[in-house]
Amino acid sequence: MNATVLYDAPGSRARVRHRLIGAVTIVGLAALVIFAIYRFWDTGQFEPLKWKQFEYPAIQAQLIDGLLGTLKAAGTAAVLALLFGATFASARISDAWIFRGPATFVVELFRAIPLLILIFFGYYVPVRFGMAISNFWALVAGLTVYNGSVLAEIIRAGIAAIPRGQSEAAYALGLQKTQVVTLILLPQAVRAMLPSIVGQLVVLLKDTALGFIITYPELLYVGKQMGSRLAFDLPYVPTYMVVAAIYISMCAALSAFANWLAHRGNGKPSPKPASPR
Amino acid sequence: MLEFFGTLTHNWDIFSRGFLTTLKLFLVGAVGSLVLGTALATMRVCPIPVLRGLGAAYVNTVRNTPLTLVFAFLVFAAPKLGLDIAFEPAAYLALTIYTGAFICETLRSGINTVPLGQGEAARALGMTFGQVLYLIVLPQAFRTVVPPLISMLNAMLKNTTVAAGFSVVEAGAIQAYLSERGENQIYTLLWITLGFLCFVVPLIILQRYLEQKWAVAR
Numbered sequence: 164m165n166a167t168v169l170y171d172a173p174g175s176r177a178r179v180r181h182r183l184i185g186a187v188t189i190v191g192l193a194a195l196v197i198f199a200i201y202r203f204w205d206t207g208q209f210e211p212l213k214w215k216q217f218e219y220p221a222i223q224a225q226l227i228d229g230l231l232g233t234l235k236a237a238g239t240a241a242v243l244a245l246l247f248g249a250t251f252a253s254a255r256i257s258d259a260w261i262f263r264g265p266a267t268f269v270v271e272l273f274r275a276i277p278l279l280i281l282i283f284f285g286y287y288v289p290v291r292f293g294m295a296i297s298n299f300w301a302l303v304a305g306l307t308v309y310n311g312s313v314l315a316e317i318i319r320a321g322i323a324a325i326p327r328g329q330s331e332a333a334y335a336l337g338l339q340k341t342q343v344v345t346l347i348l349l350p351q352a353v354r355a356m357l358p359s360i361v362g363q364l365v366v367l368l369k370d371t372a373l374g375f376i377i378t379y380p381e382l383l384y385v386g387k388q389m390g391s392r393l394a395f396d397l398p399y400v401p402t403y404m405v406v407a408a409i410y411i412s413m414c415a416a417l418s419a420f421a422n423w424l425a426h427r428g429n430g431k432p433s434p435k436p437a438s439p440r
Numbered sequence: 441m442l443e444f445f446g447t448l449t450h451n452w453d454i455f456s457r458g459f460l461t462t463l464k465l466f467l468v469g470a471v472g473s474l475v476l477g478t479a480l481a482t483m484r485v486c487p488i489p490v491l492r493g494l495g496a497a498y499v500n501t502v503r504n505t506p507l508t509l510v511f512a513f514l515v516f517a518a519p520k521l522g523l524d525i526a527f528e529p530a531a532y533l534a535l536t537i538y539t540g541a542f543i544c545e546t547l548r549s550g551i552n553t554v555p556l557g558q559g560e561a562a563r564a565l566g567m568t569f570g571q572v573l574y575l576i577v578l579p580q581a582f583r584t585v586v587p588p589l590i591s592m593l594n595a596m597l598k599n600t601t602v603a604a605g606f607s608v609v610e611a612g613a614i615q616a617y618l619s620e621r622g623e624n625q626i627y628t629l630l631w632i633t634l635g636f637l638c639f640v641v642p643l644i645i646l647q648r649y650l651e652q653k654w655a656v657a658r
């Protein structure tokens with residue numbers, strides 16, 4: 164941020180003022196942290212008993228199982244959602260309205276319904292037809308149709324953003340629509356939309372936490388069980404701190420990857436043509 | 441078909457109560473997260489490094505935390521710290537804390553689209569940072585980010601259903617109530633979906649309308 168629209172380089176008086184405000188902020192922040200630590204101490208969050216459960220191998224294994232449950236749901240749903248997204252994106256750019264119309268309807272509808280309701284649908288619709296479904300597949304079904312629809316939009320928009328000259332030139336060379344899309348448009352679009360796709364996968368990973376509500380044993384659900392153990396004096400606070408650290412580091416790593424993908428192309432010559440159309 | 445409509449008419453009490461709570465969650469959450477988002481965006485673009493860092497830390501942490509975890513922390517862990525929050529205020533708080541981070545990022549991307557000359561002219565008139573931001577830059581930035589901002593609020597509207605997992609009787613919780621009354625679950629879910637569409641579709645129409653009306657030629 165060297166040239167910002169909002170302020171000039173500070174002069175000597177402004178620098179003093181900024182330092183003063185900065186110092187006041189740090190003092191305020193420190194007071195807040197001290198107050199938080201006091202509350203932790205006052206309510207006995209630092210007592211060894213509350214943290215002791217993390218020493219037991221069985222409880223560690225339970226935590227790992229929860230993490231694996233989260234990763235299993237996220238991984239399965241990610242693969243299925245990408246397939247769903249690719250299918251519906253290709254249907255949406257089809258020339259035949261018989262594909263385009265229904266695909267547009269499905270994608271718009273699923274994006275308008277809350278994910279939790281979709282997960283409930285994933286559970287109760289099979290039950291209606293006499294098939295009992297595990298809450299794992301209900302969760303995966305909900306995550307797939309919701310994130311798949313968002314991914315379909317990302318892919319469609321990515322393809323639509325490619326300059327028209329590209330496809331016109333390809334058609335002029337006598338390529339068919341399928342060839343134009345797979346050989347010319349997709350390879351260029353994937354580069355541009357990869358950060359958004361990875362960003363959506365972060366959303367998907369976070370949304371696996373909804374499995375908690377339908378009692379699928381993922382990380383947050385395991386955290387609730389661990390936190391409610393009377394033997395360790397209801398260690399909700401320590402447990403949620405550990406769970407939050409796991410979630411945040413996983414998602415932050417994926418987000419950083421998405422950021423890296425987004426800025427990777429910056430050093431290279433711009434893929435955009437000289438004359439905008 | 442009759443049974444389908446019966447699901448709504450026989451249980452109108454639960455449906456109306458649920459969706460009213462959803463509307464309340466949405467409105468309070470929208471106001472709260474817009475205020476928090478604006479404050480965070482101000483911090484992230486201000487000339488004071490400490491505040492910038494603080495804003496960035498908040499946004500990066502919250503954006504990588506599942507909303508359900510924020511809820512769980514406020515409902516289960518906060519009382520253990522001596523902070524007893526009732527279920528509904530906890531829901532307002534969770535939605536605000538979570539959505540505010542996203543609103544902040546949207547506003548910030550809008551600030552980046554305002555031409556440099558606007559701020560320069562304002563500063564040449566002797567305006568302070570706050571005046572430049574709130575009188576000149578943010579009003580213009582706001583207009584360009586109205587579509588993503590409404591998408592964000594739309595996402596928050598859908599996120600209100602998470603509160604169902606934490607003892608708030610809003611639209612997402614209707615399901616559990618009606619399955620106790622022995623209603624057809626599919627019909628219940630279809631009515632909940634239709635209810636949400638009644639909220640979402642006007643929002644999308646508003647988004648399209650503002651997109652055209654407030655389009656900024658740059």
